Amino acid sequence: MKVNGKEYRTVWMQGSSVFMIEQNLLPFEFRIIECKNYLETCFAIKTMIVRGAGAIGAAAGFAMAQTFLHTPEKNKEDFLLKAKLEIENTRPTAQNLFYAVNRVYFAGLKSTIDAQHEAQQVADDDAYTSQKIGEYGNEIIKDGFRIETHCNAGWLAFVDFGTALSPVYYANCAGKNIFVYVDETRPRSQGARLTAWELQNENVPHVIIPDNAGAHLMSLGKIDMMIVGADRIAANGDVANKIGTLEKAIVAKEYGIPFYIAAPFSTFDLKCETGQNIPIEERSEEEVLYQTGPDAENIVRKILVSAPGSTAFNPAFDVTPAKFITGIITEKGIIDASKMVVEKINN
Ligand code: MRU
Numbered sequence: 001m002k003v004n005g006k007e008y009r010t011v012w013m014q015g016s017s018v019f020m021i022e023q024n025l026l027p028f029e030f031r032i033i034e035c036k037n038y039l040e041t042c043f044a045i046k047t048m049i050v051r052g053a054g055a056i057g058a059a060a061g062f063a064m065a066q067t068f069l070h071t072p073e074k075n076k077e078d079f080l081l082k083a084k085l086e087i088e089n090t091r092p093t094a095q096n097l098f099y100a101v102n103r104v105y106f107a108g109l110k111s112t113i114d115a116q117h118e119a120q121q122v123a124d125d126d127a128y129t130s131q132k133i134g135e136y137g138n139e140i141i142k143d144g145f146r147i148e149t150h151c152n153a154g155w156l157a158f159v160d161f162g163t164a165l166s167p168v169y170y171a172n173c174a175g176k177n178i179f180v181y182v183d184e185t186r187p188r189s190q191g192a193r194l195t196a197w198e199l200q201n202e203n204v205p206h207v208i209i210p211d212n213a214g215a216h217l218m219s220l221g222k223i224d225m226m227i228v229g230a231d232r233i234a235a236n237g238d239v240a241n242k243i244g245t246l247e248k249a250i251v252a253k254e255y256g257i258p259f260y261i262a263a264p265f266s267t268f269d270l271k272c273e274t275g276q277n278i279p280i281e282e283r284s285e286e287e288v289l290y291q292t293g294p295d296a297e298n299i300v301r302k303i304l305v306s307a308p309g310s311t312a313f314n315p316a317f318d319v320t321p322a323k324f325i326t327g328i329i330t331e332k333g334i335i336d337a338s339k340m341v342v343e344k345i346n347n
Contacts, residue, residue, distance in 0.1 A: 001155045003030060003201065009127070009159050010055045011062065013119060016069045018062040020050045023156060027197035028294050038066040038083055045090040045097075048188070052157020053231045053267055054130065057096025058123040063087045064104035065119035068112040080105070092279040093240055093317050095232040095269045096126075123159045129264035130161035132331035137167020137227065137262055140334070141176060145224040148181040148214060151242035152194035153229025153262065163262035164227045165198060167329065172204045180206035181217060185242060187287040187314060211244055215251045226252050227329070230263035237322030237337035238275025239263075243315055249324035261320075261337065262329040275319035288312035 001008065011020040018035040024047070025031055033049060035041040041063035044050050050059045067083040087101050100122045108115030141147070151157075153164035161169065171178050180199055185191035192208045199206040209217065217223050226248060232240040239245075239261050252259040272278050289306045306312065325337035 001160060001198075001201070009123070010052075010156055011050050011059045011159060012123065013062045013065065013116070016066060018044075018059060018066065020044060020055075020059060021156065022049050023051055023194065024049055026156070027193050028300070035063075035066075037070055038063040038087065041066060042087055042090050045087075051190075052152060053094040053096045053229065054126040054158030054163070054264070055156065056091060056094045057100040057266065058119075058126055058159050060087050060090070060097040061100035061104045061119040061122040064101050064108065065112075065115045068108040068115040071112075080108070091281060093231045093281045095267050098269075099266045126158055126264070126266070127160035129266070129331035130155070130158045130163055130166050133163050133262050133264065133329050134161055134166030134170040136331075136333055137260070137329045138170035138174060140258075140260070140329075141167055141171040141178060141225070143176045144178075145171075145176070146179045146181065146222060148183065148209075148217070148223045148226045148248070149195060150183040150191065150226075150228045150245050150248055151185045152190035152198070154195055154198040156194050156198060157229060162198075163229045163264070163329075165195065167227060167262065168199075168204060169202055172202065178204070180204055181214075181223060182206050182208045183214060183244065183248070184208055184211050185244065186211055189291075190242070214248050218251055218255045218257055223252075223255075223257055225258045225260065227260045227262055230261050230267050230328075231317055232272065232278050233261070233263060233268045233328065233337075234272040234275045234278060235268075235270045236274045237325065237328070237339075238278070239320045239322070239325060239328075239337070240275060240278040240280065240317045241320065243318050246318040246320045246324075249320045253324050258326040259324060260327055260329055260334075261325055264331050275321065278317075278319055280318070281316040283314045283316050285312035285314055288314050 018041045022031045104118045107118035154162035182195045183191045230239045292302045322337040327334040
């Protein structure tokens with residue numbers, strides 16, 4: 001996608017370095033950072049400089065390729081396995097991370113060049129599948145639709161295009177008159193900061209809403225459909241996504257509003273029989289207790305927004321049971337979450 005008229009991917013590799021958009025600084029500053037080795041790339045994933053299922057996957061694949069480029073002669077195998085584990089331990093929920101690391105690791109056992117090619121292929125596949133999701137998703141967006149989305153499953157969360165926002169971009173480009181309600185998505189505000197920034201860049205009409213406004217808007221008949229992304233999809237169609245997704249899905253069902261997940265097959269984890277097996281990341285309480293942003297003088301500050309001395313609990317994801325999901329928009333078409341998941345993937 002374009003930023004200031006220049007085409008960017010969220011994350012890419014050049015030589016032995018991985019480059020990425022520094023997402024913690026958005027929307028206030030657009031900066032590219034360079035990770036010179038896999039440890040720096042791991043740090044970037046952990047601290048959410050790069051975030052979102054597909055972008056994490058691509059970054060992790062590149063990190064794995066970096067380990068092959070820097071393998072010492074002595075204890076090669078131990079080094080690679082230790083590095084693989086370190087990459088896998090950066091963030092536990094997004095399936096794309098494990099998918100990418102495995103693809104690159106096994107390719108790299110043939111040669112370092114194979115590892116580099118495979119990492120690039122993982123990133124290219126991610127951009128391609130996002131594009132296809134946009135095409136299929138566009139088919140179900142009618143002219144005049146008001147769409148609610150949660151968190152950021154746009155191009156910043158993938159290598160390009162995104163998942164939940166890709167159909168929105170296709171519909172907008174097709175000239176459909178659409179409007180997006182953007183859930184703020186506390187505590188890190190990926191909706192208010194990242195999704196809103198993306199939609200501005202693409203000239204998509206939108207408004208940011210507090211996380212707790214969704215049910216009210218749905219009850220007033222102001223939402224025609226909801227599309228969100230996914231971090232991991234279990235074999236029975238249960239979906240882990242950003243915390244707060246579950247309550248939106250329940251309310252949408254109550255009001256008869258179609259609730260769609262948009263995700264590529266690289267997000268499906270058939271080894272997880274149900275959503276209960278999906279590991280849910282718990283992040284630092286600081287993310288809840290403090291907020292960060294520029295003050296009136298444009299100096300970035302971290303401020304306390306909670307009662308001093310109180311602690312916070314910060315689960316980053318929740319699991320939406322398949323029964324609340326109208327369909328999953330994939331790169332091969334729209335599938336029924338509660339019935340078809342395993343069959344479709346195997347075909
Ligand atoms: O914690 P994040 O920002 O990496 O969360 C992942 C997500 O972007 C969302 O859960 C998103 O809705 C899933 S699709 C990338």
